[in-house]
Every structure is written in C-alpha cells, then in structure tokens.
Amino acid sequence: MTQTQAITRDGILDELRWRGAIAQTTDEDALRAALGAGPVTVYCGFDPTAPSLHFGNFVQLVALRRFQRAGHRVICLVGGSTGQIGDPKATAERVLKSREQTAHNVARIKDLVAPFLDFDGSTGVEHPAVLVDNLDWFAPLTALDFLRDVGKHFRVNQMIRKEAIAARLESQEGISYTEFSYQLLQAYDFLELYRSHGCTLQIGGSDQWGNLTAGVDLIHRVEGVAVHALTSPLLTDSSGTKFGKSEGNAIWLSADMTSPYAFYQYFLNIEDASVITLLRIFTDLSPEAIGDLEHQVTVEPYRRTAQRTLAEEMTRLVHGDDATDAVIAASEALFGRGDLRVLDPGTLADAVEELPGGGVVPGGTLTDALVAAGLAESRNAARRIVGEGAVSLNGERVADPEQVLVEGDFLGGVAAILRRGKKNLAAARRRDG
Template identity: 40%
Template structure:
C-alpha cells in the first residue's frame, strides 16, 4: 500500500507543479520510525534542555495557556525529554494562511528544542466540519475537493519545514505529516461507536462552548458537526498510542476539542496529555484573519504573492511590531527589544517592519520569494530600473495583476506615440500627444515627454526584453518584445 506521501509525490509529478528533489530529501517520511526510536541524541539548536521551549513560547506570547492549567509540574516533567507534538489542519481551502502559520511556528519551536513535530491533515474531519467559531454549518465538501486541498496544504507544510531547515545549521528531529483519513477508512460506524464512542458523555459534549453557541442560534447544530469533537479526540488518541504524541497545538478557539481529546486519552490510558493554546491572529482593526472573514493572507504564492505577503508585514502599525516579531520570527527576545528601540527612534523608515517582513517571507517563500518581493517593492516604490530589468514577465504580471500584456517584434520601429496607441493606452492620437507632452507617460519608471521618441533606439527595451509603460499613477501596460 502506497503511503500518503508517496501518493502526494505521484500526484504532483503528474501535475508538474513541483520539483521532486526537495520532497525526496525530506528528513522524515510518513510511517517511518522517529529518530528517537533509533536512540539518536538530538542537540537543541539553542543548547538548552527540551522543556525550556515552553518558557520560550510563554515569554514570546505564542502560548496563551496550557490545557489543563492545573498540572504545571506534570507538563514540565513531560517536556524534559523528547516528545511528539501535533497540530491538525482541516483542508477547507487549498492553502493555509498566516493564522495557521503561528501553529506551525509552535511546531518549529518544538523541533528546535528536540521534539518531533507532526502535522495532521484532516482528510476525514474536513468532511464533517468543525463548528468552533462558526455561526452556521460549513458548506459540504466533496471527497475530490478535500483531496485537492490536502495536496495544497501538504506543499505549504513541506515548504515551510524545508525553508526552516535550510536556513539553520543544526540537526532537527524530522517532521511528520499524516492524513487522518488513513486511520478512519478501515472502520465502520458501528465498530467506531462501540469502541471509541462509548467513552464520551453527552453532558460533557453539550457543555462545550462551540456546541452551546450553535444550540442557542437560529440554525442549531447538525449531528455531523456535533460529532466533530469525537473525531478530533480520536485523532489525538491514535497519535498518542502510535506515535507517543502527548501535546496538541491549537488556536484558543480549539479549547473544547482539545479538552475532549484530553478526557478520552485519560479515560483509556489513565495518562495526562496537554494542549498548547495559541492566540488568534487579528488584523490591525481587530478582525480575525482567515478564509471565513475574507481577509486571509495565504501561504500559497498563487493566492497571495510573495510581494503582497511581504507588504502585509511591512505595513503593520508600530503598535503591533514587537508582538509580531515575537510571534512570527525566531529572533531572540533581547534582540527584538533592541530592534524595536532602534525602530522607534526613526519610525518613518519602517526598519523594524522591514526586518519582520524579511524574516517571515523568507520562512514561508524562501530566498527566491524574498528576493522577488524585494524586487517588486523596489520597482513599485523605489523606482529601481535595475530591479525591473531583473524581473521575468510572469513576475511582473503577478505584481501588476490588472496590467495588459502586449507582445511585439523587437524589430518594430515604433515611436512612443505609436507604441501607446498600439497597446491601447489611448483611444486617439490627440490624447496621446497631449498627455505625453504633459509628462503623463513613463517608460520603465522614467518620465518621457517626446511623442516621437524612438523607443528601441532610445534604449527603452530592457535586457529582459520588457518595456513597462505607465500612464498617470496607476495604469500600467507591459510590452514583451520578441526576437
């Protein structure tokens, strides 16, 4: 039977959307034993004992609370030796977003401290739907849609772990990725209810805040969504029994589901497990960032380009700078204090936001994505012709989504006025003459005022065979010259 990762690789090879090498080189494949089972010793990247990462998470504001919060000695003792910790991601979209990124960063902090991170993709639970934080039932998804979304999420997770590993020079415990459909597909509803289901008490299930809020709503809650907490709890039990996973990471809106898993594991094993609750990421205006609110900052470059991703962090207000540096980077806290202090001495330079944007973009999109974001920034805001010359047509088209592209032969002997008419900047010669002479037209970020200027002979075709034409402040046109 092919593993989930093997099936993922075959699908992507067929799609020709990813290079295979990074995945072949991935440190851990699904179903393989953890390095701890082979007796290897993992050196923490910061040289401290593995349980210190809890202190790190608290000090940085990444972990808002621990569930249950009544057993601090037990969790510190538990984390004093290598553990597995997991976070689940339901594939309700084909990409994760920066709210999910914070949970991945918790897994990365755990990995840096010598623990084994596990990402669980909810191929089964996505078909059920989590009622947490929802005022009505989620849209039903087809199995094919879920499968396609899983491929996107797995690419996101693999890329971030790979980037993190590439940018650090320490040995980290390998990460693991599972699809929870793999451990449900062999079960039937009768056997599931007669084994796992008998450990749940209806009163406790009804008391969950996610259930209560829906019971009190006009729409109510379906039996399907009501059972979601049972399946998430069962996921954790499976991971605990098969992969020594004692820690679950989730947003603070997942407290009810984490409590269900805690209760199930304790009833069956008489052991204690723990949840690490991370804050929800809000926009500067206080709204939750995510798919349901329509303001998600996606991790897939096709949905949010590296430039837009970079700009989101670059444009955060000063009031959130220190918090986001603590949450989304691995810069030591003492260094963050110095960065913020230096930034506040000249806030107009946005030096702190630049460091934040560079670090997060590099983690999510790698060196190539960061370089692209910086080139795009230099072109739009720095008026850098050298940066424009280094850009590919596809990169410019992504940057200027509404800019039409025209392909012309490089041998064309066009003056500026004729070029503008040919690419439909103006509808008539009179407008073209008037606006060019008034200084309203730019070639490759430089103002030109001569309608008869020979574009090719004047050197306005860049080495990348592109000319960027701008009319006014916002109307861009791309010209691709072919030989």
Template identity: 55%
Template sequence: MTNVLDELRWRGLLGQSTDEEALHGALAQPLTFYAGFDPTAPSLHIGHLVQLLVARRLQRAGHHPLLLVGGATGLIGDPKPTSERQLNDADVVAGWVERLRGQIAPYVDLDGPAAGRLVNNLDWTSQMSAVDLLRDVGRHFRVGRMLAKEAVAARMASDEGIGFAEFSYQVLQANDYLELHRRYGCTLQFGGSDQWGNITAGVDLVHRVARTPVHGFTVPLLTKADGTKFGKTETGTVWVDPALTSPYAFHQFWLRSDDASVGRYLRVVTDRGPEEIAELERATEERPGAREAQRALAHDVTALVHGEAAVVAAEAAAAALFGRGELASLDEPTLRAALAELPQVSVGEGARTVVELLAASGLSPSRSAARRAVADGGAYVNNAAVVDGDAELDPGQLLHGRWAVLRRGKRTLAAVDAAPR
C-alpha cells in the same frame, strides 16, 4: 529561557493551557506532541504557518512532532460560527491532503533524534464503523459539554442551526488524540485558540479511556493592533502556495505591517531573539519612516517560506516600481506578480494616451488633473518623466511586450495592460 514553554510565552505563542505548571514539567523531558491541519483548501495559509513554527520550536527543544493532515476530519470540517461548511468531494480532499503534506514537511526534521512524522487520520477513522465510533468513543461524550463549545453554541442560536456531521467533529478530533496516544505515546496537542474546545475534548477522552495525564494548549490567533483578524488582504487569504499568493505579494503583505504590531509579529514568525527585536522596536519608535522592523520581518518570513532568491526578486521589484531600479531587469513572472498588486488599466478605446490612462487608472481624478501632473513633471511611464501627455504608448515602451508602469508623484502607481482584448 530554560524551557521551551518560557520561549513560547515570551513570543506570545502560549494561550490557554490545561495545566501550565504540569505542562512546564512535562516539557522538561522529551515528549511526543501533535498539531492538526485540515485540508479544507488546496494550500496552507499564514495562520497555519504560525502553528508550524510552534511545532518547529518544540522539535528544536528535543520533542517529537506528529503533524496530522486530516483526511477524515477534512471531509466534514470544523463548525464555523456562521454557517454550514460546504462539503468537498472525497477525491478533492485526498488531493489537498497530499498538497498539504508537501507544504508541511519542510518545516520539521523527519530524521534525527527528535524525528517528526506526518500522519493522516483517515488511516484509522476509515477503519471504524459507525457502531464502533458510537460505542467506543461517543459514549464518553456529554451533549451538554458539546453544546457549550463556542462555535456550536453560536450555530445553535442562529436560524440555520447545525447539522449532526459538524456537531460530531469534536468527537473525531478527540479520537485522533486517543489514537495518537495509543500508537506513538503522544501526550500533548496544541492548536489555534479557536480549537480549545476540541483540544480539551481530546484531553478528556484520553483521561477517560487510557487513564493517563496528557496536555493541551492553544496558540493565540495573530491579530492587528486593533484586535481584528490578521492574515487577509483586500484580495483574500495570504497563502503559502506561490501560485495562490505570489512571493512578491507575500513579501509586501509583511512589509505593510503597522508599527504598533510589527514587534509582536517578529516574535511570532521569526527566529530573532530578544535583543534583536528590542533594537528593531527602538528603531521603529525613533525612525519610523525607515521601516527597519518591517523590512526585517518581510525578509525573514519570505525567505523562510519561499527562499532567499524570492526575497531578492521581491525587493528588486519594489525598488524598480518606485524608480530605484530598472524595470526592464525584472523577469516576466516577477513583474506580473508585482503589477497584480496595483490598480489596473487596459489600453483600449477611451484610454490610449498617457493623460487618458492616468485618468482611467484613477491616478488622476480627471484628464485636466492628469495634464497638470504632466506639466508639473509629476507623471511617469516606466519611471521616465512624461513630456507629452497626449502621446500614446509606444510598443517599444512595453515591458515583456505587454505592460507599462504609470506613476504620479513619488508613490502612486498603476499598471497598464496592453494585451489585446
């Protein structure tokens, strides 16, 4: 791979491009590029992580990153195809800007020969009056093209329609490209595939105003093998903030990747090369039960985001839950995070004995089925086989004075919470 664009293509990170041949030539020399992140939540999620890793690959190839946190655009929000965004308070958005800046910074080098820079579009947007925006920027836009944007068209066709603020979002983002071109000589923007309309609007604006050729490309959104959106669990978005998605849950999310997709995920979110990934894909075909590729994926991404110690703790917790390690050795935060991923049952009226807890947790369909599981030696509390199903949990069995792990068979688990209600 002689050009970073070749690597991005091989990794499945190159979608639409304004002019791929011209971009390939431009990337043969160091250039300045940007990617934007709007503070519409208190944390980045794994979709943003993909964009950050693209920025890191470009920087490693000698290009200078501008990572923009949208203190201005985050006050409005890119139009959703389905409904109007809820506008957040300016102070809330400002707080989120600082949080996102702290999350972004570790993924690029802010020093050295290809030093990156964190920028905030509020710095220049707040200096413009409404008249400035309309005269200097808005006059270059044609409403017909703005209406053709996919999300805008979808909203226009809906009963709700679209408000002027969201409709004008692409004008603000295009102005960001122009401003970054003026300030830092930026000649490339990339973003998710849902940003194509905004990216081309910015390219067109720079062409019109600065009369300079600039470039843009999209990164395909990460999807599952069936084409559905990747990045959410039953409990919601997978965040990079450990307070919102624990390192254990983060590790488990990647570990559960399906066989048909794991090779693609390895290309996108790890630094493993063609030979390593090809070997892991062969292992998936030949020894699917070993889940070698999934374990490599979960290790690499969790270590990248949360550190190697978090991987060790997550792996130890998973092993302990399934009887291959000591539950008592897990510290309280790790245990709590691991048990949060399991069905929960509280000790209380109607669920005090092991049989009652097995039934109440759903591990057994009924109390009689729970008794059969105990009799067959297939019921466990904290990985110890249950002998008397009618016995109540002893306080000495509780982990960190509060929890116990129920297991039926080898892999069916539930968490018992004995905290007073």
C-alpha cells in the same frame, strides 16, 4: 539580524511565552516538568478544507518547528477524514468538500509543510518529524464501533458549551449532527496518536481549546493518564477579524494562491501596532534584535525598518531565498530604487497584479494611459500633472503628455508602470484593440 540561541528541551515554554505564542495550557507546571524530563511527542492537526494553509495556520507550524529544534518529537497531522467535515463555524454550516477535493487538498498540504519541518534528519535535529493522515485510522472504523467505543465517553451537555456550537444552537439554522460530531473526531485523533506514537501534547489556536481538551479528557477516561494541551492566541487583522480560510482575508502560504510578491507586500504594510508581535511569533530573531526594531518603530516609524525585516524574514522562510531576492528587487524598483526592465518576468507580473490600473493599447498616448490607470481624473488633468514633472513611465520622468506608448514600454509584454508623485503607482495594462 541576530538569531536567537538554540532552545533547550525545558526552555521551550519560556521561549514560546516570550514570543507571545501561549494563550492557554491545561497544566503548565506538569507540562514544564514533562518537557524537562525528556523528549515529549507533540502534534498539531491541519484540516485540508482548502488547497493551502494560510499564515494563521503558520503560527502552529512555527511552534512545531520550535519544538522540534528544542529536541522534542513532532507530528504533523493532515486531516483527510476531518477535512471532509470541517470544524463548526459560529456563523453557518460549512459546504462539505467531496472526497476527491479533500484528497487533492491533502496532497497539496503534505507538500506544503515539508520545507518547514525536518522529516529526514537532514538538518541534524534529534528526532525527524512524522506526517500522518487521520483517514488512515478513520476509514476502517465502523460507525457502530465509533459510537460504542468513543461516543460513550462524551456528554452532550458539555459539548454544547463550545462557543461555536452554542452560537449555532441559538441561530435559526441550527447545527447539523455532522458538524456537531467534529469534536469527537479530533479527540479520537489525540487518542490514536497517544496509542501509536506516545503523543502527550496537542497544540492549536485558542479557538480550538474545546477540541483539544476533549482529547485530553478522552485519553484520561480511556487510558487513565494525564496528557497536555497548549494553545496560541488567534491572530487578527487591524479590524479585529480572525485570519482564516472562512473570513475571506487569508494570506495563503502557497505561491499560486498568494504570490511571493503579494505575500511580501502584505507584511511590508503591517501597521506599527502589530509588527513587533508578528516578529516575535514568526521569526527566530533574538530578544535584542527585536528590541532594537521596537525602538526604531518608536523613534523612526517612517523608515519602516521593522516591517521590512518582517517581510523579508517571512518571505524567506515561506518562499525561499531566490523568490525573496526577486520580490525585494521588484519592490525597490517599483518605488524608484532599481531598474524595472531587468526584473524577473514572473515577479514583475505578480507585482503588476497588485497595482491598480486599466487597459491601454499600444499606440495610445501617455495621457490616455494616465486616465485609464486612474492616476488622472481627466485628459486635461493628465496633461497638467505631466507638465508639472510629476509623472514617470517605467521609472523615467516624462515631459510630453502626447508621448505614444510603444510595444517596448509594456514590460514583459504585460504593462507599463506609471507613477504620479512619490507614492501613487498604477499599471497601464496592455490590451488589444
């Protein structure tokens, strides 16, 4: 696929706009002028309220990556302090993480972001990225100093207009002062980075608009200068639900929380209505390449070429070439275009986890396996579909419903892969006794 050409400093806003990655800006004309005048320092913060980031966060990581490649300075902030509180949800109070949990999550996220930004200049970027932890400046700050030097610049009547806070105030549960104060903490992050790094732009999701503008206002009040905020649209699933740690539908970037195979399959199964939007936001494909894929979605949607491209591009970016090649081979083999027996054992195990199925013991029959795996509602039905030639075992057609499953049929010692027809796959998982 054709990659887009290098982005210039003053062309970054046009690039983000075309990719659908801009929802709001404080003053686009002033920001455009600043970006064209020289390198701007931009930051985004990620709270370690979970041991991984999810692909909703990835919108901001990709945006930071684009800013860096365009010649701007980027800062990735991991919230070792704010992560102990958490941005208020509209629905309920967060369960606070312990200091030990937060520290563990901070370390994980620091490792996670390293491959996406250039922190040492090894790729030839003009300005290496900077990684900071806001615990470094909040830990020595006393509550009294914070209230005197920061709290005095905020007006409660403005703070309660924030959507999540307003919703909580209307609820029976209300909102704790702990979560209510979060906006001040994020605003102070921006002020600290302005003072220490000359940072003049903060980016985030559109649900962060109130927090971002709080920082803009604080810097203006304290330092007397104008800085900028920019948000991207929130990504939602097909039901309109926000992708996020709190919604129970997160697609994690860490391989031990969402396997590379499950990650690839998720994007492979994106609905036609969303695939072009995600290709624009996440990939470096050129307008011409994405236009071609959009045309294919219209004229040949059954080929799912756009989804395959999205799944491959995303998995390569997040998990690397080796893992991507392995999951593509597994996906093709599972759906009849490769040899299941030569697959990487780890990837095969991940793939089996994503399949429906049931447990069978070695020595059981194919009929037993089909019923246990849910591909036949009864033993008679299992015998019938085998007789019709509609069943395969590990990619090979079978004809005898009483065929016995031996140890070698359980790939990797884990499961036998059964198929009914072209699309119905299941795993007969090995169990003892």
